[in-house]
Amino acid sequence: MIVFGVGSTRKEIGRGKIRTTCIKCQEPTNINIFIIQRYAHAYWIPFFPSGKKIISECTNCEHLLEKKNFPEKYLNGYKEIKSGIRTPIWMYTGLGIIGLILIAIFASREQKYSENTELILSPQKGDIYEVRLPDEQYTIYKVDKVEGNTVYFFENEYMTDRLSGVEELSQKPFTTESYPVMKTDLKVMLENHEIMDIERPE
Ligand SMILES: [Zn+2]
Known part of the structure; x- marks a missing residue:
């Protein structure tokens, strides 16, 4: 070549x-x-x-x-x-x-991770979680309400096999009933990269 x-x-x-x-x-x-x-x-x-x-x-x-x-x-x-x-x-x-670029990428990932950790520890209604499912499928969860250490999520009814397609899912319907997840479990999901990212609406 x-x-x-x-x-x-x-x-x-x-x-x-x-x-x-x-x-x-x-x-x-x-x-x-x-x-x-x-x-x-x-x-x-x-x-x-x-x-x-x-x-x-x-x-x-x-x-x-x-x-x-x-x-x-x-x-x-x-x-x-x-x-x-x-x-x-x-x-x-x-x-x-190349070394400097790698350091910059690493630093920005660390920064994103610590921002996401903060969002998990202080969840708000409307937060959107990008979630990786088994078999390389992705979907989003939306925070319904927070009660103590439990966060209730609406799950999107659709999933995508492309991480880049995740944003489009916000236009698709969510479950009408929300499901509880413990904050500590959310933190583990973030550490395991099952939670890919968290967006908080402005
Ligand atoms: Zn000579």
Whole structure:
């Protein structure tokens, strides 16, 4: 699958020089070592770093070598150069953004949950409860009256298999008789996600 705007690119994140004899031209010379970091990006946002590529280049004969073919003396030089080099933090931008979004979603769910808990503890006539039934069916209950720790509900006579269809049910008929539920049971239903949401008419 090809996704437009998603891919991987590379950037040099460090370089250094070692003074040694080139394995190709055998001249005592400077060997450049390049540290190149590959990173994934999506829509031009760097997402996360992946592999590194290490290349040496003889300044005399321009011979190039990949790290897997480095002789011992190149490797030792590379180790010293690499100790001062870190993967830049901006390469993690995409992961950071996703982390922030997840935190925001989590916080807003927590907020909704605590609002719903308050509504359950102080029910009012007319409150609408979105309820999940077995077999992924949804319906709504409407508060008829409150007596002490007991809440009386009219149940909607219809149900829907789509959570998004729940709002339309408020136009459908409810039972004419209301049924009692203990507040403590309502709280358990909220914890078990059987109560999906609670709306209080303005
Ligand atoms: Zn050379």
